[in-house]
Amino acid sequence: MTDPDLRDPAPRHRDDGGFQEALDRLIHEWDRSNPPEAFPAGPLASLAAIGGLDQFVVLTDEAAVDALADALTAIGGADLSLGRVFEGHVNAVQLVHTYGDDAQRAALHRHLAAGRCFGVWNTDHADGVRLVTHERSGLRLAGAKSFATGGGHIDRALITARRDDGIKQLVLVDIGATPDRADNRGWRVRGMKGTVSGRFDFEDVALAPDALIGGPGDYEREPMFTAGAWRFACVQQGAAQALLRHWRDHLVQTGKRDDPVQRLRFGHSVAATRSAAQWVRRAAKAAEARTADAIPLVLMTRGIVEDAALATMEGAARAVGTASFFEDSRIDRITRDLGLYLRQPVPDQARDRAAAAWIDHDHWGERGWW
Numbered sequence: 001m002t003d004p005d006l007r008d009p010a011p012r013h014r015d016d017g018g019f020q021e022a023l024d025r026l027i028h029e030w031d032r033s034n035p036p037e038a039f040p041a042g043p044l045a046s047l048a049a050i051g052g053l054d055q056f057v058v059l060t061d062e063a064a065v066d067a068l069a070d071a072l073t074a075i076g077g078a079d080l081s082l083g084r085v086f087e088g089h090v091n092a093v094q095l096v097h098t099y100g101d102d103a104q105r106a107a108l109h110r111h112l113a114a115g116r117c118f119g120v121w122n123t124d125h126a127d128g129v130r131l132v133t134h135e136r137s138g139l140r141l142a143g144a145k146s147f148a149t150g151g152g153h154i155d156r157a158l159i160t161a162r163r164d165d166g167i168k169q170l171v172l173v174d175i176g177a178t179p180d181r182a183d184n185r186g187w188r189v190r191g192m193k194g195t196v197s198g199r200f201d202f203e204d205v206a207l208a209p210d211a212l213i214g215g216p217g218d219y220e221r222e223p224m225f226t227a228g229a230w231r232f233a234c235v236q237q238g239a240a241q242a243l244l245r246h247w248r249d250h251l252v253q254t255g256k257r258d259d260p261v262q263r264l265r266f267g268h269s270v271a272a273t274r275s276a277a278q279w280v281r282r283a284a285k286a287a288e289a290r291t292a293d294a295i296p297l298v299l300m301t302r303g304i305v306e307d308a309a310l311a312t313m314e315g316a317a318r319a320v321g322t323a324s325f326f327e328d329s330r331i332d333r334i335t336r337d338l339g340l341y342l343r344q345p346v347p348d349q350a351r352d353r354a355a356a357a358w359i360d361h362d363h364w365g366e367r368g369w370w
């Protein structure tokens, strides 16, 4: 039976002006205090209400890339857990739009118009998730996912499941009615508690015929797979910028600004964080334009953001002192959340791959490279 919320098939389109203003108002509200360390259901609903969940399905031009980067940065600065949920949603809907067929794209727009939230779950628990074909009952899933952000809260999970030949297949699963399959008891972490990124059990889930999105191996198809990491780097960058702002407020409010040692330390972090912001924007444009240099640029951008964020976390703690470790401090909260969120896959390998690519390909003679 058709969900009554899904009857309106009209796709919604990007509307920069009104959305950006509405988002700015929400960010201002969220940023005033530390949000609860639980799944951000309220803020997510507010984001859906202003059209945030269906704004970025297709990035038509550079202005659209900037608009998404602005949103990721702003949300990351206000609430990193919400930033992670939002980034996962954008990743999922772009994947469905890119690899889905016409009918799957139409369904996607119906779900988005109804305010549904999506996520991408690739990280496997134990042996991971497998596609199993039963003679009588058709296609089913077996296994579980870990780091399943939003499990028990979001509506649709785009997951990777292994076929018999070992290749990963994207599968879109309606999980809205089965929150009890989420097990977040193990998600006992110092930061990012609100993402509730625990385990999700897919054992014996029956799949609708249209559940398979794209073909085998599409999830890891380049450059989208690696270059898409600019989005999480952008969310991290937003948190580092927010940290810097709270650090500055402290220097102003306490009179510490008159100390040259405080200014020197602050200046170092401003330089590192602003430089990282420029890497992120450049990487975003390259990734979305699918330029030849996009993958190494994004890989190195992850490292640049990580370095700037770590320096800013350490600098803010030294500048503010013990007050930055109290529970009601925004600096404490952002530092705990960012500390964990910086732990994205194979960070050392990412920098190494970037350097190797730049040694391998001669970009040095091209003025445009700089």
Ligand SMILES: Cc1cc2nc3c(=O)[nH]c(=O)nc-3n(C[C@H](O)[C@H](O)[C@H](O)COP(=O)(O)OP(=O)(O)OC[C@H]3O[C@@H](n4cnc5c(N)ncnc54)[C@H](O)[C@@H]3O)c2cc1C
Pocket (backbone or CB within 6 Å): 084, 088, 119, 120, 121, 122, 123, 146, 147, 148, 149, 192, 195, 197, 340, 341, 343, 344, 345, 346, 347, 348, 349
């Ligand atoms: C808050 C949060 C939310 C998340 N949400 C999701 C989600 O919704 N969906 C999802 O799919 N995933 C999610 N993840 C998982 C995430 O994408 C990464 O997979 C995970 O954070 C990486 O974990 P790790 O640091 O343990 O592993 P690794 O990336 O493996 O890194 C650990 C360390 O080992 C090193 N290392 C790794 N391999 C090698 C090697 N072969 N040789 C030498 N050194 C090596 C790395 O460089 C690093 O120093 C989430 C993670 C977090 C923190």
